[in-house]
Amino acid sequence: MININQGAPLATVKLDLDLGGKLPWFRCDDGYSTSSSYKPVKCTSPKCALASKPITCVSCNAAHPLKTWCHKNACSVRTSNPVSKFVGYGELITDLVTVKSNDGFRFLSVPAIPATIVAPSRYAFGCATSGDFSLHGLAKGVQGVAGLGRSSVLSLISQFSDGFRFPRIFALDFGSGDANGRIYFGGGPYVYAFPSYLDLKQEYLTYTPLLVNPKLSEEYFIDVISIKIHGETVPIVDKRLFSINKITGVGGTKIDFQAPYTILQTSIYKAVTKVYIKWAKSMNITMVPPVAPFGTCYKTSTLPDFVLEGDKVPPGVAFIFPKNELRTGEMTWTGGDVTCLAFIDGGLNPKTSIVIGVFNLNFFVEFDISGSRFGYVQPIFP
Structure with missing residues (x-):
């Protein structure tokens, strides 16, 4: 808010x-x-x-x-x-x-x-x-x-x-821990101390084009063409789900602040979880009964302690765009010794195939309407 x-x-x-x-x-x-x-x-x-x-x-x-x-x-x-x-x-x-x-x-x-x-x-x-x-x-x-x-x-x-x-640009810092978030209008600068002063816009923002949906012109759509789980491309049978139907407006990927976690059309969701379950099994991670609204959960104490090594290790999850990607974390703690894969089954026939929620947007995003592009800070994940 x-x-x-x-x-x-x-x-x-x-x-x-x-x-x-x-x-x-x-x-x-x-x-x-x-x-x-x-x-x-x-x-x-x-x-x-x-x-x-x-x-x-x-x-x-x-x-x-x-x-x-x-x-x-x-x-x-x-x-x-x-x-x-x-x-x-x-x-x-x-x-x-x-x-x-x-x-x-x-x-x-x-x-x-x-x-x-x-x-x-x-x-x-x-x-x-x-x-x-x-x-x-x-x-x-x-x-x-x-x-x-x-x-x-x-x-x-x-x-x-x-x-x-000023240009039609706004950006959001979602905050972390006890820190309050911020909203910026006009295009920056977005100055932080890490520990020295730096402007995120000049040094850290990566951009991908915003797409136009003919039926949902107010919404913010981006061009996700595939998804990777720990370096492996998720096999999607019907790749038309990634595209926006020019007549009906159905399909594609949008960003939505009302979605805490990313929502996937059922066939995409099943394909993502299948690849993730295979990877988790190879890492000897113990699966536990799911906690709603999630469908795939694990015993937290069996998760590996990854060492942050930048680009030397593939990210946990990556939404792939035509020219770059958005790397993001895949797991969310739900309490006790349970951590779940942070994706939700959105059903067989949603209007939008992929709805990227706040959890998967990391800590900072920019919506450049004037330039028709979406900016994000690329985190370092194992």
Whole structure:
């Protein structure tokens, strides 16, 4: 999730991240919105045409009494929950948002140098009025969703890009341990101390092209052409699963922050687990009963202690692209003496063959919409 500073007086609003979201929104019915800078967008406004097709006007009646969250003839919009898939209704509004400008070095300073506060600017949001149903399934304390859709002109990244005149690029540091994650808008720099100062963008990011799905234009698809398990290519009988059908939009590989672990179409999942089970057997790793939602689990104490040797040893799992690869870990601890292969069976006929979840994205990723490419930091794995 991310925090944004919104409204007057300024209030922190927690939003869940939705890579395919067309519009940022938050729940504002029943007293949720107390901002004096909150303004409804008229259904006759050009902005309404961008948010709602067909254009529909809000009507306040006995069932919807006139309150701060119901404005007659405001632009009616739909608000989509990426977890529960619930689609609610509300109105399009604008409000002030304050952000921090950071050169990448400030948070590394001792003592830390505060980031520059940028003057508040007005941005469009959906005002969800469907009650608790709007937030069902989202993280505790979340008040809405930060839509980061690729093609929508009202997604948060598009609005920030237009408002601050920077490229449509955003990046996420997922954090680790007790460290908080960060989201960057505008393209960096992304400065870290390892132990000396370095900019991930200049020195460590590897890129692969973003693909366009004709039916899911907001989503972020990449071109995975094969998968390797400890150096062995997984045999996939139907290689068409790796491609996006140009008519139906079915197939291919996308990235999804709502998926904790990577989800594979059943035949791909079975092929991956078969190769992994063979490798684990050769390493004398003891298999144990699976722990849901995983299907292949092992006794943690029998796993080998790999020594990090960079490129001298093949990575555990690699998603292969036409010109490079994303190396990633394959096992996740589930408690006690059980560790599981971090892939989930997604069924025989999912819309998307491979959905890469947060666990397999390592610690840092960049979405360069302007350059139509996806950047990631290549880890060192045995």
